Amino acid sequence: MSPLQFIRQRPFALLGVVGLLWLLTPVALKRLARVSLFEFGAPADFAASYARDLQQYWSLRTRSTNELLQTARDLANLNAGYEARIQENEALREEVRRLEEALHLPSNPEYRTEIARVVRRDFGTWSQRLVIRKGRNAGLPVGAPVIFSGGVVGRVAEVHAYTAIVDLVSSPTLRIAAVADGDSRPFSFEGGPNPPFTQARGSVEFVPLDVYASPESPKRIVTAGLGGVFPAGIVIGYIQNLELDTGGLFKSGTVLLDPRLNELHEVAVLVPLNPEQQ
């Protein structure tokens, strides 16, 4: 039987051969194919992202001069506030450094901030991801924490030439050590599940028994700084309710995340300055 006859008469055998060949393909070759195909598709998303930016630019051009003046005045006020905060931070940083030296403590990991535009939001049924417009070209490493003005965004899962994929805090693949505001005992936060038409959410477990939260008085939770990925004190969300878990030793509950998480345009990637410290 010629190969052509084989193909015509045994379609399922051919499918089996294709499947077997794929299983036997070396992993390095598969990885190369995956990276190549991703990079092949990336420019289209990139172009769409730049087109959206251009659209926004032209829509801003239609604003009146009075509106722009008002915005500039608001920004000037904000900048003055931030200037004061920067000076305060510098003083605190210097004090921390002095105390670390005096007490011979290991220094906290330091980060540089890399601002990146969001190319694509992919909030699928099962996975929650973002594609951002910086990658190896900006020196982003896999696992770097990503934040925005409202708190934690997620963690860099994949880095490509000019883009990176971020696993969102609402994704069940992300687990973070968290603490309640004003408390130092850590517990576990995990993203998801995410129902439709509401803001993103997550869940907490191993919460100490004397921590209380309800929809009327939600409890803010922040990163604990354990695990070496997220620095301490970044907002994750608000615990809406807490119930005793099955063992009765801890509580577990639901966390509402920042509603702006679904509409992000820009994020900040924290790139560790000394990765070996982590």
Add this chain to the structure above:
Amino acid sequence: MDPRWIVIVLANALLAFLGGQLNHHLAPLPVSVFLLGLCLPVAGLRLRLRPGLIAMFLSGLFVDAARPVPFGSTALLLAALFTCWHAVRSRLPRDGAAPVVVGALVANLVLFLAQPLLLAAPLAGSATWGRVAVDLLCSQLVAGLLAPWFFALQEQALLLRGVNLTEEAREPGGAL
């Protein structure tokens, strides 16, 4: 090189891009649409086995490259669905728009429901039933609306490369 599978793969890449953009704009709701089933009708109804299998496998690899699933899993799934469709297509109606739309909807449903099997454990069990139902409904609605346009786009693109699938399908050994 055979222009058939090249055109089909490029059209499917365009579909993946458009689906991604649609999901980007739907993210604030948050709802998402799944349109992978639209990749199948032209290949399943019109293409011969070899170019069809190549087109489906490469389209699946392209889709897999940007998704958190084992690389090649969607490719094998699309290839398997195409082979099944190819094996039974002589017993199915193939003229007009209805088979395209119905085929796309059935393929989309099968592929959507197969996703938890491809995903890693924490992701597979992460969706609520409400979210699955809403996303499936939106996906089927959008797939139904896009199917005739996407089918025509692929046929016209093939015509530009000098391939008339309808005529080919009527030839001895063809699909019709």
